Structure formats: structure tokens, C-alpha cells
Amino acid sequence: MRAEAARREALVTRYEEPRDMIAAYFSVPTLCAIALVHVYWACGGRRGKRAAIPEHDGVPLLHPSTAGTCAIAAALLAAACVVAAHAGWVWPGRYPGASGIAIVVLALMFAVRAVGDFRYVGFFKRIRGSRFARMDTLYYSPLCAALALSIASMAWRR
Numbered sequence: 001m002r003a004e005a006a007r008r009e010a011l012v013t014r015y016e017e018p019r020d021m022i023a024a025y026f027s028v029p030t031l032c033a034i035a036l037v038h039v040y041w042a043c044g045g046r047r048g049k050r051a052a053i054p055e056h057d058g059v060p061l062l063h064p065s066t067a068g069t070c071a072i073a074a075a076l077l078a079a080a081c082v083v084a085a086h087a088g089w090v091w092p093g094r095y096p097g098a099s100g101i102a103i104v105v106l107a108l109m110f111a112v113r114a115v116g117d118f119r120y121v122g123f124f125k126r127i128r129g130s131r132f133a134r135m136d137t138l139y140y141s142p143l144c145a146a147l148a149l150s151i152a153s154m155a156w157r158r
Contacts, residue, residue, distance in 0.1 A: 023150040024087035030147065031080035038073035042066050051135045054120040056127060061120060079106050086154055100155060107152035114144035 041049050041064075054061045064072075083106070084090050086099040116122010120133070123141050127133060 019156075020087045020154050023154045024083055024089065027083045027147055027150045028080045028087075028089075030143070031076050031083065035073045035076035035080070038069050038076065042069040042073060051131050054127075054132045054136075055130045056120070058130075082106060083151060083154070103151055103155045107148050107155065110144045110148035110151065114141045114148055116141065 037048070040047075041052075050060075053064070081090065082099060082102045085094070086103050114122060116125050116136075118124050118126065120127050121136055121141070123137075123145075125133060125136065128137070
């Protein structure tokens with residue numbers, strides 16, 4: 001019984017590194033806020049929706065459904081939960097290996113999104129004339145890069 005308590009305390013203390021806390025304090029609220037925006041759009045909100053979808057010659061390249069938008073919101077909330085779990089905010093000490101792998105996968109996903117598809121999204125896009133392209137250059141891609149670095153920093157142990 002005493003050994004189990006010591007093991008749990010060691011696991012909980014492991015997650016309370018300042019670097020993890022700073023990364024979690026940035027990443028979790030950011031991911032939750034982005035998820036809430038997607039929920040707003042899924043519920044019929046229109047504000048900002050046009051600037052969030054890539055377009056070519058004024059024609060949107062995607063026509064996201066309500067279910068698809070809800071799925072993106074759920075994925076963003078799941079990502080926030082993974083970051084919070086890895087930081088030890090929820091379920092401390094449970095599944096450290098799984099949360100470590102999930103953190104690396106999340107960091108890679110946001111890094112790939114920041115780099116983009118070399119055509120419509122990301123830092124290296126070629127189509128730059130649309131409203132989405134301007135917003136992507138100024139906000140979306142840098143935010144994805146910041147999330148990638150923030151989440152990746154949680155994977156680096158001393």
C-alpha cells in the first residue's frame with residue numbers, strides 16, 4: 001500500500017514540471033477556444049466562417065457539414081484533454097506512455113498544418129489572394145506553429 005502511494009506521488013510530481021505547465025496553460029485554453037468557435041459554426045453561426053475556409057477564385061474549396069464541424073470541435077477538445085492529462089491536470093499518473101505518444105502525434109499534426117499543403121494552406125502556400133490566405137498567413141499558421149512547439153515541449157523530458 002505504501003509503495004503504491006509512493007509510486008503515485010512520483011508520477012504526479014513528474015507531471016508538474018514548469019515547462020509542462022506553461023505549455024498546458026497556453027495550449028489547453030487555446031484549443032478549447034478554437035473548439036468553441038467550431039461549435040458556434042456548427043450551431044449555425046456565420047461570423048468568421050468565410051475567413052476559415054480556403055477558396056480559389058472566390059469559390060470555397062470545402063463545404064463542411066454540421067457533423068464534420070462538430071467532429072473537428074470534438075477532436076480539438078480531445079486534444080485539449082490529452083494536453084491537460086499529460087500536464088497532470090486530469091487523470092494524473094494514468095497512462096503516461098499513451099499520453100506521451102499522443103503529445104508527439106499532436107505536435108506533429110500541428111506542425112504539418114503550419115507547413116501546409118504548399119498550395120492553399122500553411123506557410124508555404126502558393127495561392128495567396130483570398131481572405132483565408134491572408135488570415136492563414138497572419139494568424140492560423142503561426143498559431144499552429146506555436147501550438148506545435150508548445151505541445152512538443154511537453155514531450156522533451158530532462
